[in-house]
Amino acid sequence: MTPNALNFSGGPGALPATVLMQAQDAIVALPETGVSVLGMSHRSDWFRAILDEAEQNLRRLLGVAGDYAVTFLQGGSSLQFAMIPMNFAAAPQGPPAYVTSGYWSNRATTEAARVTPRDVLWDGRAGHYRQLPDLYALEVAETAAYLHYVSNETVEGLQFPVCDEPFAVPLIADMSSDFLSKPFDAGLYSMIYAHAQKNLGPAGVTVAVIDRELLERIPDHLPAILDFRTHVAHASNYNTPPVFAIYVLTLITRWLLNDIGGLGAIEQINARKSKHLYDTLDAFGGAVRIHAAPQWRSQMNVSFTFGDVRLDEAFVEHAHELGIVGLDGHRSIGGLRASLYNAVTETAVDTLCNALRQFGAAHL
Ligand SMILES: Cc1ncc(COP(=O)(O)O)c(C=O)c1O
Numbered sequence: 001m002t003p004n005a006l007n008f009s010g011g012p013g014a015l016p017a018t019v020l021m022q023a024q025d026a027i028v029a030l031p032e033t034g035v036s037v038l039g040m041s042h043r044s045d046w047f048r049a050i051l052d053e054a055e056q057n058l059r060r061l062l063g064v065a066g067d068y069a070v071t072f073l074q075g076g077s078s079l080q081f082a083m084i085p086m087n088f089a090a091a092p093q094g095p096p097a098y099v100t101s102g103y104w105s106n107r108a109t110t111e112a113a114r115v116t117p118r119d120v121l122w123d124g125r126a127g128h129y130r131q132l133p134d135l136y137a138l139e140v141a142e143t144a145a146y147l148h149y150v151s152n153e154t155v156e157g158l159q160f161p162v163c164d165e166p167f168a169v170p171l172i173a174d175m176s177s178d179f180l181s182k183p184f185d186a187g188l189y190s191m192i193y194a195h196a197q198k199n200l201g202p203a204g205v206t207v208a209v210i211d212r213e214l215l216e217r218i219p220d221h222l223p224a225i226l227d228f229r230t231h232v233a234h235a236s237n238y239n240t241p242p243v244f245a246i247y248v249l250t251l252i253t254r255w256l257l258n259d260i261g262g263l264g265a266i267e268q269i270n271a272r273k274s275k276h277l278y279d280t281l282d283a284f285g286g287a288v289r290i291h292a293a294p295q296w297r298s299q300m301n302v303s304f305t306f307g308d309v310r311l312d313e314a315f316v317e318h319a320h321e322l323g324i325v326g327l328d329g330h331r332s333i334g335g336l337r338a339s340l341y342n343a344v345t346e347t348a349v350d351t352l353c354n355a356l357r358q359f360g361a362a363h364l
Helices: 017-028 045-062 076-088 103-113 228-233 243-260 263-282 309-321 346-363
Strands: 068-073 097-100 119-123 147-150 171-174 191-195 206-211 301-305 336-339
Touching: 017 243, 045 068, 045 206, 045 243, 068 228, 076 103, 076 171, 076 191, 076 206, 097 103, 103 147, 103 171, 206 228, 243 263, 263 301, 263 346, 309 336, 309 346
Parallel strands: 097 119, 097 147, 147 171, 171 191
Antiparallel strands: 068 206, 191 206, 301 336
């Protein structure tokens, strides 16, 4: 297999081979227009149809109707860390509540503090972000503007279980690294956002699904580009959107719906992949340390270490010789990380597990 088929990068991550082939053709000339996708006007009928299809496909996958707006934004998930408090936490709302469960939610919590007073209801830093809280056991003030959490901590490899009960305050989730990896009840959320470069396509576009009721509390003084209503009113075409990224995102939603068979089907594939990898790592006993406590292990990002930087580096090298790439851990915690996003195949995971077993037999 090629390194492209064996890409375990934390993000931008692997994309399905069939989508890459279509994207390759589209860069030269789109089958529908004969023009390169890189030179297609964002005001063309073709692009309007793509935006519409992307939105409809996401609505089908998530089961959300017109009471939610589906928008395509720029600035990555980091811009959402700022836009969310600017839009939804203005007076008379009480301070929003934040859960700090890892590197990325810490970034969200820190950024919110630049905009508004906010309450940190739980902070896992002292325990090196190996555990998660039970969201339903948190004491959220009735007046909180919203409750924000990160559903999957990409760096540490921690994942919350899906929510199954409504919350008393609007619930907002950064789902950047587990969006569309399994079914969930979108109706429990007031807002969901996810950048594309894990499960949705290339970097450059961020999906935001927002309950229209929440839009009513946006203050009127925000710059237009930072006001969610602008993007909703202009159907995500206010200024030049990332046409290529949105095109590839559309191809990914087609792939999920037509080739994979929807979120229930991808959930089963993802469950098999992560089980195989965790079983392989657990079989090493104490010789391999998985960062997440067992109850909170992520199906998308598996962060682990051989407990010795030389062994970690030797494994990266061994894997590289076999064509496996993208295994370096995040700079904040080091070690190794295998990301098992939707487009990482079961065959690729088999190859990684075999490489781990071979390496373990020779070095442990
Ligand atoms: C869960 C999560 N949130 C936010 C971010 C930041 O995203 P961006 O680089 O699009 O701003 C990342 C980056 O990997 C992430 O994994």
